[in-house]
């Protein structure tokens with residue numbers, strides 16, 4: 001059994017309310033909370049120990065240290081620069097259901113609570129500031145310790161001694177990413193005393209080139225304030241380095257600035273909170289960032305038909321989902337609604353896509369939820385008894401790369417030991433799907449595909465699984481619409497749709513026959529043709545808690 005951390009001594013003191021010098025406050029700091037009580041005037045005149053007061057105290061404000069991002073002390077000055085005593089300022093982001101004109105919001109969202117306390121005046125400005133600093137240190141330390149203990153020591157923490165690299169794509173989403181930084185995020189990082197440097201990306205592949213060459217010893221983590229596309233660039237930039245094995249261990253953080261924000265929505269989901277959107281999601285991810293807990297992140301090694309390899313942290317899609325993602329680019333000014341508009345347009349002209357799909361089941365597959373399991377071919381022309389080969393043995397076809405490739409760079413990264421070359425049959429222990437007509441194939445490593453699409457509710461960032469979904473031809477338009485509507489709550493598997501299949505796999509191969517077509521990796525369009533991917537469990541690190 002893990003040793004329990006010894007409890008700290010309770011701190012108690014009397015402060016005054018900075019907004020009204022006459023109001024005395026009894027404050028108690030424990031290992032888990034900061035409690036503030038207003039002392040009725042009759043009982044506050046002489047007592048410096050709130051517990052010794054015999055008068056009944058007013059109701060307490062109890063602030064959980066689990067919600068605290070930081071606390072600082074400073075000397076207050078009036079308009080003429082005169083000393084007005086020392087203040088303690090603690091910053092909390094508790095969750096609460098917001099009240100609207102129409103009622104109460106369905107999910108609790110984080111909101112900011114600033115608790116200010118003035119050190120009771122003793123006439124010695126230096127001593128007052130020291131006392132404020134003692135309290136600020138105690139609150140900060142106990143909040144950090146509370147976070148670490150609450151997660152049972154499973155997570156490491158981002159190093160505070162170095163700076164965060166915060167990459168902002170000013171054009172992502174509706175073009176508001178910079179405003180998101182200068183609004184809540186900059187303030188939150190300052191409150192949490194997280195040192196960081198903001199870098200605005202100027203063009204496509206800017207972030208990729210930057211992290212490929214960066215001195216990573218300078219940075220505690222790389223944080224993306226953008227859509228998922230910028231993180232895709234960063235991960236591939238890190239994997240293109242000579243020291244890729246070390247480089248990819250740099251903690252990665254995400255703040256939602258795009259229109260899909262799949263990883264940001266997933267990071268929020270992993271906090272076990274109900275789904276939130278927009279600015280509420282931003283605040284939730286900012287809070288996670290300030291707490292700085294780091295967990296393993298799976299990477300997918302994706303092999304394209306030209307032989308080039310990419311690394312993905314999120315998804316591989318073909319058919320309906322990939323088409324909607326790319327076709328809805330033209331609706332970008334409407335923000336996240338672009339996917340809904342795109343889906344409705346594509347639904348009106350629903351297509352089927354011919355191709356072959358095969359996968360290697362995860363060993364824990366027996367426990368997975370499957371809406372419908374179609375018969376699979378144990379062995380066919382698509383399978384063989386060929387031994388697995390390492391990536392160094394794989395052949396590279398001469399087909400010209402289309403959109404995203406790594407053609408000009410030396411290949412780095414872990415060996416893909418589960419896959420045979422794309423031109424060769426899949427290994428015999430793979431499952432080959434009998435159906436050849438699909439509406440969509442979607443492989444994902446995370447719970448969410450967008451803020452309002454919870455495709456794999458049970459996914460975890462380092463679970464070592466690819467969550468593979470496919471919908472076979474024959475599904476009706478209303479049934480497909482029902483599936484997507486149910487996905488908002490992650491309830492699509494309960495729809496009992498005979499055309500929907502869900503498998504947890506370690507690797508997969510897709511060989512599209514329909515041409516032309518669209519394949520996306522992490523929402524970015526890649527060259528079209530045969531493609532395969534395998535998961536590399538926990539290869540990267542994600543700020544998530």
Ligand SMILES: Nc1ncnc2c1ncn2[C@@H]1O[C@H](COP(=O)(O)OP(=O)(O)OP(=O)(O)O)[C@@H](O)[C@H]1O
Nearest residue numbers: 172173201202203204205226227229230258259260
């Ligand atoms: N300053 C820039 N100008 C043009 N393109 C950029 C710039 N900075 C980054 N990019 C590129 O923009 C692409 C899209 O970025 P990202 O996915 O982060 O945002 P997004 O497309 O708005 O997000 P979403 O897919 O959620 O809508 C990435 O491929 C990235 O390389």
